[in-house]
Amino acid sequence: MTRSHLLVLAAVTAGMSACGSDAGPATYGSDPTLPERERGLLPSMTIADPGEWGDARPTVPDGYEITAIATDLEVPRQTLVLPNGDILVAEGKGGGDAPKERPKDVIAGYIKAKGTTSVQGGDRLTLLRDADGDGTYEGRHVFAENLNAPYGLALVGDDLYVANQDALVRFDYREGQTRASGEPETVTRLPSEINHHWTKALTASEDGRFLYVGIGSNSNITERGMAAEVDRAMIWEVDAESGRHRPYATGLRNPTALTIRPESGELWAVVNERDELGENLVPDYLTSVREGGFYGWPYSYWGQHVDPRVRPQDPDRVASAIAPDYALGAHVAALGVDFSSPAMGAQFAEGAFVGEHGSWNREEPAGYRVVFVPFRNGRPSGEPVDFVTGFMDDDTTRGRPVGVTVDPRGALIVADDLSNTIWRVAPVR
Numbered sequence: 450m451t452r453s454h455l456l457v458l459a460a461v462t463a464g465m466s467a468c469g470s471d472a473g474p475a476t477y478g479s480d481p482t483l484p485e486r487e488r489g490l491l492p493s494m495t496i497a498d499p500g501e502w503g504d505a506r507p508t509v510p511d512g513y514e515i516t517a518i519a520t521d522l523e524v525p526r527q528t529l530v531l532p533n534g535d536i537l538v539a540e541g542k543g544g545g546d547a548p549k550e551r552p553k554d555v556i557a558g559y560i561k562a563k564g565t566t567s568v569q570g571g572d573r574l575t576l577l578r579d580a581d582g583d584g585t586y587e588g589r590h591v592f593a594e595n596l597n598a599p600y601g602l603a604l605v606g607d608d609l610y611v612a613n614q615d616a617l618v619r620f621d622y623r624e625g626q627t628r629a630s631g632e633p634e635t636v637t638r639l640p641s642e643i644n645h646h647w648t649k650a651l652t653a654s655e656d657g658r659f660l661y662v663g664i665g666s667n668s669n670i671t672e673r674g675m676a677a678e679v680d681r682a683m684i685w686e687v688d689a690e691s692g693r694h695r696p697y698a699t700g701l702r703n704p705t706a707l708t709i710r711p712e713s714g715e716l717w718a719v720v721n722e723r724d725e726l727g728e729n730l731v732p733d734y735l736t737s738v739r740e741g742g743f744y745g746w747p748y749s750y751w752g753q754h755v756d757p758r759v760r761p762q763d764p765d766r767v768a769s770a771i772a773p774d775y776a777l778g779a780h781v782a783a784l785g786v787d788f789s790s791p792a793m794g795a796q797f798a799e800g801a802f803v804g805e806h807g808s809w810n811r812e813e814p815a816g817y818r819v820v821f822v823p824f825r826n827g828r829p830s831g832e833p834v835d836f837v838t839g840f841m842d843d844d845t846t847r848g849r850p851v852g853v854t855v856d857p858r859g860a861l862i863v864a865d866d867l868s869n870t871i872w873r874v875a876p877v878r
Contacts, residue, residue, distance in 0.1 A: 476729050476776055476778055476779055477732065477775075477833055478776055478832065479776075479828070479829055481732055481751070483729075483730060483731075483751060483754060484727065484729045484730060486726045486727055486757075487726065487730070498844060498846070499566075499846055500842075500845035500846065500847050502517075502848065505842075506839070507837050507838065507872065508838045509874050510835075510836065513874055513875065513877060514874070514875060514877050515837065515872055516585075516875075517870050517871070518536075518577060518579075518585070518862075519575070519589065520868075520870050521869060522538060522869040523541075523568055523570060523571030523573070524540050524541060524542045524570040524571060524869065525539070525575075525852075525864040525865070525870070525871055526540065526541060526599075526852055527539045527602055527650075527851065527854075527864060528852050528862050528871065530854055530855075530856045530857070530862065531604060532604075533624050533625060534578075534582070534856070535576055535578050535625075536854075536862060537576055537592060537602055538575045538576075538864065539599040539601070540570060540571035540575060541571060541572050541573075541596065541598035541599045541613075542569065542570030543570070543598030543614035543644060543648065544644045544645070565867065566866060566868075568869055572594065573591055573592075573596060573599070574593045574594075574596070574611065574629075575589065575590070575591055575592060576589070576627055577589055577871065578590070584860070584875065586873075588627070590628060591628070592627065592629055593620065593628075593633070596613055596618075596633075597614055597615050598613060598647060599611050599612070600612050600613070600614065600648045600650065601650045601651025601662065602651060604622065605653050605657035606657060607622055607623060608621070609621075609622040609629075610636070610660060611633065612639070612649035612662055613649065614639070614641055614644060614647045614649060615641035616635050616638050616639055616641075617635070617637050617638075617651070617662060617687060618633035618636060619633060619634045619636050636660075636692045637692040637693075637694055639664065640679075640681060642667075643667045645665070645666065645667045645673075646664075646665025646681075646703045646721075648663075648705055649662055650663030650704055651707065652707040652716070653689070653709075655709055655711075655714045657689060658689060658690075659686050659688060660687040660689050661684055661716055662687060662707075663701070663704030663705065663706070663718060664682070664683055664684070664704070665681065665702065665703035665705070666678060666682040666702050666703060666746065666747075669723055669724050669725060670758050671759060678747075682700060682702050682703070682746050683696050683698060683700070683701060683704075684697045684704055684707070684738060697738070697740055698740065698741065698743070698744065699742075700742075700743040700744040700747075700766075701718065701744045701746060702721060702722055702746040703721040704719070704720050705718075705720070705783060705784045705785075706718065706783070706784060706786040706804075707738075708786050708787050708801075710737075710788055710827070711790075715738075716737065716738040717736065717737050717738065717786065717788075718735075718736060718738050718786070719777070719783035719784070719785070719786045720734050720736065720744070720773070721733050721782055721783065721784075722750060723746070723747075725810070726756070727779075728779065728813070729779045730750075731779060732777060732778055732779050733776075733777045733779070733782065734751075734773035734774070734775060734776050734777055734783075735773070735777055735786065735803060735822060735829065736773035736774040737774055739771060742771045743769050743770055743771065744773065745770040748762060749767045749770050752770050752772030755767055774828060774829055777820070777822075777833065778815055778816070779808075779810075780811050781806075781807070781815050782807055782809075782816050783816075784804050784806045784850075785802075785803065785804030785850065785852040785853040785863075786802070786804070786853065787853050788801050788855065789802060789821070789855055790855055790857055792857060792858060792859035793860075793861065794859075794876045797821050797834075799825070801821070801822045801829075802819055802853045802855065802861055803819065803820050803821075803853065804850040804852060804853040804864075805817065805818050805819065806849050806850060806866075807841070807846070814841060817840045817849060817850075818838045818850065819835075819836045819850050819853055819861070819863055820833040820834060820835060820836060821833065821834045821835075821836045822834075836874070837850065837861075837863060837874060846867060847867070848867050848868040849865060849866055849867040850863050850864070850865055856873075859875055860874060
């Protein structure tokens with residue numbers, strides 16, 4: 450079998466499979482038209498089987514070239530371009546402790562595992578160096594190891610911050626070093642019980658005073674109870690000096706990547722929304738994040754669209770829910786975001802790149818690409834533009850993009866955690 454469908458289960462339980470076999474159009478944009486909810490005994494679940502790149506490469510627009518600058522990594526997730534041009538790569542695979550309480554959880558776990566690498570997470574940071582600036586990263590060093598599923602990265606002056614799955618930590622950093630000078634200092638502990646969503650996204654305010662940490666929910670839609678969701682589905686604001694923290698924004702089911710828009714200093718996020726409401730619900734999204742804002746989870750989605758599965762309901766919270774800025778499409782699993790710069794070329798100068806890891810909750814897969822969301826007057830404007838594609842070919846997936854980072858010298862760095870590759874996309878000079 451070339452795709453991991455629920456064929457055996459469907460044969461045994463005829464008529465009980467998920468609704469929504471018609472994948473329908475993509476749901477994206479600033480004002481998406483949302484379809485009706487669709488529910489069945491089980492949601493659609495499909496993951497294409499992994500394959501090798503061989504001599505193939507992902508596809509990029511005319512006038513751009515893509516290069517594999519590092520291979521054979523150990524589950525690369527997010528990257529950080531340092532001031533001297535070195536690239537730090539966070540390698541790790543977390544979670545795994547969430548109990549599977551329903552038959553769907555067991556089946557979904559099997560399906561999802563089919564689309565992931567068999568490599569164990571490195572629990573480390575790897576540093577890549579291009580000493581002569583020719584786009585070839587001939588230097589490779591283990592910068593730090595024995596971490597706990599590191600994910601988010603941020604540099605503020607001489608402080609390098611790493612968001613492990615259980616703690617925000619800090620290393621001393623000096624430009625040019627290839628190895629951490631000592632053990633990390635814990636800034637603050639992060640919620641890690643159950644860890645249904647384990648990734649901890651990270652970015653820093655422009656002045657470096659605050660760190661923002663994305664913390665995903667402990668369930669799809671509170672099926673583990675609200676007690677499991679304390680300090681979950683939100684973005685923390687952490688005082689970089691003291692480690693004191695507070696909720697900055699709430700109701701974001703799984704904020705998987707954070708960044709600051711340079712022109713305004715605004716915090717932006719990509720968020721993975723809830724599953725099991727149909728192939729075209731609910732769209733994952735890109736949004737600015739308002740201080741004190743509530744974004745709906747679990748009670749509603751895309752503003753005031755009530756999710757009837759949640760008990761008890763909370764009409765007051767629903768009334769306050771903010772609709773996101775831009776829908777990316779249902780189940781694309783956006784895991785990376787960064788704003789562009791003019792060095793990326795005129796067509797891609799103003800907007801945000803988004804890494805879409807790819808769906809499991811659709812019959813027809815979605816995502817598996819890097820898109821560019823064009824901006825105008827500080828807000829998303831227009832359709833998403835394919836920037837890196839070709840990760841999926843018919844029934845085979847060769848790669849799955851995660852973090853995306855713009856190198857100010859004019860390149861997009863893409864982490865691929867299926868083929869364990871770091872890709873570099875740059876204009877042809």
